[in-house]
Amino acid sequence: MSPTTETLTAERILEATEEVLRRHGPAKATVVDVARALGVSHGSVYRHFRTKAALREAVTKRWLDRTSQALSGIAAEEGRGPEARLRDWFQGLFDAKRRKAGHDPELFATYSVLTDENGEVVGEHIDDLTAQLTRIVEAGVAAGAFTAADPAATARALFHATGRFHDPCHAREWERPGVQDEFDAVLDLLLRGLRP
């Protein structure tokens, strides 16, 4: 509480962990490094996170939450037609991923490792995204622009069918010329399939 000593919070630890991951990469980032970065003993870190795995999981969750928040804006846009909204949402997802992967490949690789080891958290994130998608599909059905017996199932199918354009395991292919055309072709086909 003194002016020079900030209290050690979970939030501060997460920030320091992100920084350590950015600097050292996922393989060499240690709890000791995090503690060093904060100027505390590693025992203090364990007071806030039971294990190293829990710490990494929390960082992963934070990162994924940030991404899905960015997209929720498009999902909520009420002004445009359902087709345009759906297209924009997927384009927004694709652009965000591609930008991250292209701009700082090492950091992207770091988070790919983290997501690989935290299937549970990733699953929740995907549930989050498909919930956003479901809302768009439902709005489309309500407006008579889409047909979907089970909007949630349809949303999941849309998400799976576009995996090539947002799943990290395809990141290498996002830089190839023509990916945007491939994306458009897939989305055209899917949107045709949604029409009544």
Place this chain on the structure above:
Amino acid sequence: MSPTTETLTAERILEATEEVLRRHGPAKATVVDVARALGVSHGSVYRHFRTKAALREAVTKRWLDRTSQALSGIAAEEGRGPEARLRDWFQGLFDAKRRKAGHDPELFATYSVLTDENGEVVGEHIDDLTAQLTRIVEAGVAAGAFTAADPAATARALFHATGRFHDPCHAREWERPGVQDEFDAVLDLLLRGLRP
């Protein structure tokens, strides 16, 4: 040429290499192992394959060719409607992959490593598969069952949209309950999109 000594052919080397890969895995399979398995010096192997990478590439190609051959039968089936043919083809692809991944995960992992390091060969294999798909789409268009301005582009879009059900990087998810439903949902959506 003597009864006990077979001549050393590329074919025999490829067979021995597959066996060594099966036994030792991709990381520990060496050219020396292959030569030992054949009872020759490793120099002889280099007479048929310029490098270890070329040898592994040839094995990869053989394996991929076997898989695409198995599918070409369905692609050629003239008796059934285009929708059923398309569905069967993708179901055949999915089943084949899932069976391999589930039955011998280690061997599947071995070939996943091989395909990762041989992007070129994999690309040709995918061209092969999309060519089969293109034929099915074209037949559907000719029969008036499908609409597709550019059948080859549509075939590629179909292949991309179903990646989750044949791309090795999703192999972990193939054992989950409900995958078949997800597959059906995606295929339903795509088939709807193909209809005139």
Place this chain on the structure above:
DNA sequence: CAAGTGACAGATATTGAAATCTGTCATTCG
């Protein structure tokens, strides 16, 4: 007494020397 520490045991990672492998080529073998 709540927040933080640091010594400790067992697990994991690093390191550098030794072993093995890759790819070449002059030589042998049939």
Place this chain on the structure above:
DNA sequence: CGAATGACAGATTTCAATATCTGTCACTTG
């Protein structure tokens, strides 16, 4: 003479010793 060999240099991998890390906990500190 063409196919096969095995010794070789440089690159890569293995292995065991050494160092570091993880997670705990009795203890200190403000």
